Amino acid sequence: xxxxxxxxxxxxQPVGSPLSLECTVEGTSNPNLYWYRQAAGRGLQLLxxxxxxxxxxxxxxxxxxxxxxxxxxxxxxxKKLLLSDSGFYLCALHGGGGGARRNTExxxxxxxxxxxx
Amino acid sequence: xxxxxxSPQNLTAQEGEFITINCSYSVGISALHWLQQHPGGGIVxxxxxxxxxxxxxxxxxxxxxxxxxxxxxxxxxxxxDSAVYIxxxxxxxxYQLTFGKxxxxxxxx
Numbered sequence: 001x002x003x004x005x006x007x008x009x010x011x012x013q014p015v016g017s018p019l020s021l022e023c024t025v026e027g028t029s030n031p032n033l034y035w036y037r038q039a040a041g042r043g044l045q046l047l048x049x050x051x052x053x054x055x056x057x058x059x060x061x062x063x064x065x066x067x068x069x070x071x072x073x074x075x076x077x078x079k080k081l082l083l084s085d086s087g088f089y090l091c092a093l094h095g096g097g098g099g100a101r102r103n104t105e106x107x108x109x110x111x112x113x114x115x116x117x
Numbered sequence: 118x119x120x121x122x123x124s125p126q127n128l129t130a131q132e133g134e135f136i137t138i139n140c141s142y143s144v145g146i147s148a149l150h151w152l153q154q155h156p157g158g159g160i161v162x163x164x165x166x167x168x169x170x171x172x173x174x175x176x177x178x179x180x181x182x183x184x185x186x187x188x189x190x191x192x193x194x195x196x197x198d199s200a201v202y203i204x205x206x207x208x209x210x211x212y213q214l215t216f217g218k219x220x221x222x223x224x225x226x
Binding site: 034038042043044046049088089090092094095104105106107109110111113 | 158165203207213
């Protein structure tokens with residue numbers, strides 16, 4: 001079955017520093033991958049999604065970016081973090097695959113709790 | 118845009134009680150997920166359903182597509198059920214999910 005590996009689990013970074021969060025997927029090919037952010041006490045906000053290598057769609061304008069260098073790898077980055085970037089970041093898989101292997105279920109990584117200080 | 122409403126926002130129950138969490142949405146969907154988020158933050162999918170009813174152990178999920186409404190029931194609640202439960206419908210023709218704000222459940226021994 002599909003699994004998602006996301007790291008690191010926690011991260012404390014100073015304002016203005018760069019960010020790189022990595023997500024890798026096992027057990028499927030050509031998945032639709034998503035980055036979500038959850039601010040304290042709030043719901044999940046879609047940041048980016050990708051339907052294939054090099055294909056990134058952004059939902060919210062911000063100082064974050066995403067890349068998909070390989071089919072099963074999805075990276076969230078920032079050149080300079082802001083205090084408002086603090087939150088809980090989740091990588092998820094739902095959709096994609098192909099034919100009988102279509103990913104109808106939803107799978108989530110364990111999340112990264114980012115604190116910008 | 119799919120508007121997703123969950124109720125209640127917070128719920129405190131005594132161990133053993135029957136619990137219901139409701140979810141309503143505004144557009145046509147192909148499926149709906151019920152998710153569980155534990156205090157550590159990780160999320161697991163409990164159910165994906167597109168019609169009728171599903172049951173896993175003490176958890177039951179129902180959906181009425183015509184009325185755009187779904188419910189999650191927990192029978193004989195236990196403190197380990199304490200978590201945030203999130204409803205996430207999937208719009209028809211898309212694999213993207215819209216998330217409710219969640220229901221925080223606390224089950225007291």
